[in-house]
Amino acid sequence: MSFQDGGAQRRLEVDSDVEEEALANDYQEQVQYNEDEEGDFGMSPQDIQAQLQAAVTPLDRDANLEAKFASYDNYCSLFHYILNSEGPVDLELPSYYWAWDVIDEFIYQFNSFCSFRQRAALKNDNEEEITILRENPNTWGCYNVLNVLYSLIQKSQITEQLAAMKRGENGDAFAGEYGNRPLYKMLGYFSIVGLLRVHCLLGDFSLAVKTLDDIELNKKAMFARVMAAHFDTYYYVGFSYMMMRRYADAIRMFSHILVYVSRTKNFQKNAQYDTITKKTDQMYALIAICVAFQPTRLDDTIHSALREKYGEDLNRMQRGGPDSLSLFENLFKTACPRFIAPTPPDFDNPSVNVDPIDHHLRIFMDEVRNNMWSPTVKSYLKLYTTMDLKKLAGFLDVSPEQLRNWLLVNKQRSRQVRWSEGNLLEGDVVNSSDLDYAMQGDLIHISEAKVGRRLVDWYLRNLARTY
Structure with missing residues (x-):
């Protein structure tokens, strides 16, 4: 059927x-x-x-x-x-x-x-x-x-x-x-x-x-x-x-x-x-x-x-x-x-x-x-607008190639479908992360996703208010 x-x-x-x-x-x-x-x-x-x-x-x-x-x-x-x-x-x-x-x-x-x-x-x-x-x-x-x-x-x-x-x-x-x-x-x-x-x-x-x-x-x-x-x-x-x-x-x-x-x-x-x-x-x-x-x-x-x-x-x-x-x-x-x-x-x-x-x-x-490792990586990336891939790999104690693969996978994972109308499987592809980046050779270019940043700030304020 x-x-x-x-x-x-x-x-x-x-x-x-x-x-x-x-x-x-x-x-x-x-x-x-x-x-x-x-x-x-x-x-x-x-x-x-x-x-x-x-x-x-x-x-x-x-x-x-x-x-x-x-x-x-x-x-x-x-x-x-x-x-x-x-x-x-x-x-x-x-x-x-x-x-x-x-x-x-x-x-x-x-x-x-x-x-x-x-x-x-x-x-x-x-x-x-x-x-x-x-x-x-x-x-x-x-x-x-x-x-x-x-x-x-x-x-x-x-x-x-x-x-x-x-x-x-x-x-x-x-x-x-x-x-x-x-x-x-x-x-x-x-x-x-x-x-x-x-x-x-x-x-x-x-x-x-x-x-x-x-x-x-x-x-x-x-x-x-x-x-x-x-x-x-x-x-x-x-x-x-x-x-x-x-x-x-x-x-x-x-x-x-x-x-x-x-x-x-x-x-x-x-x-x-x-x-x-x-x-x-x-x-x-x-x-x-x-x-x-x-x-x-x-x-x-x-x-x-x-x-x-x-x-x-x-x-x-x-x-x-x-x-x-x-x-x-x-x-x-x-x-x-x-x-x-x-x-x-x-x-x-x-x-x-x-x-x-x-x-x-x-x-x-x-x-x-x-x-x-997403929160750890983000904590480093938030400190820079441009960062060398090998330098970040050294901080994390992994090989540059491993880090490159992880960054590519994480970037793909940060884009998810979000429903707005229509059938439940439908939706718009949005960036769910508060941080965005692009790689050019061994350089990582970092930018902040404004909408995601505001949501995280709101959430952290609520956590602080709880305590």
Whole structure:
């Protein structure tokens, strides 16, 4: 299925008390739904309503392999019934919260199973489990999960509806026979957010962001009415931006949801509270990483919380050098998604299997090492307008050729795409550094980037005010 490019501008709205109060009321309604959903479907296990209930029931974390397989079979049966019946199925959507819960739990169990299978292959200490896993490579297979999500999107024609609404037209005119049914429309809509999550878990960050081409990122969007969906959307978009080295856009995404959380005080402590708290802590860790790479202006609330949580660690990360490596590594492992591999592991040769989290950590740490000496080099370059390459190499105790390569890489890294309007992958190439330079032979010509300098000065003033 192909995604259409949205032509209308996407603008993040300014927080307003009225909108936040409306969303808070929606969240209270969702809490009541979560508390009342037990027992809603009291029919026999063979009945489709029992499958609907099972689809939103979290699987126990310590469930055995048989339970994991049974849950997969239930999802296959349910989605086969919804997608492959002759015409739209005559089922009333319990709630759009339910539609999100189905997609969320489906992806969560897929993620958990892949992690379980990966650990089993790496440990290689349970022959019975390994035999079952080896003989069932398609159970919770990546292709099957993606096929379900794309099929729900295609059947509901939700991208056509969203694209029409962005053009100011009536989306129902493009919904078709299936898309006019709330069951298909809501499952298709939340499957788009689900695709964002799955593609990010698989490490395809640009495709993850592209899946939202037709969804407006604002608090009027349907995903914003469901607390968990609201958090997931901004977390995975922000993380994808960070991995694409678009730090300004990542900070914008994390800041948006964190400011919203700080201003919305009437969350109730329910089953989702711990999840939301954990996701909030992860986003603070990620925004600390982004600010260390690119000092920038933050909302006072976020800035205060960031200094309270990380304090001196944030200063050490911004100073760079070898001492900062462990800090970046620990924050990344704490805050990153539970990445998964697109294919089953090799059970016959456990040593060749690579943990997906370790794989993406290595990629991330390569970027950290590329930037590790940036603050030190900048501290020297700021003292000169012209400097000899060999002289600077002597200060840093590296060869001139190594320094030349590093300067070229760093200059390229300082130019990043920053979103202003249009689709989320679009943007203007800007210089994110407060210092610019050019090389002519063995001479380095240094100039100050005025806009970047002002942002850094503002940030440093805020740091001084904190202490």
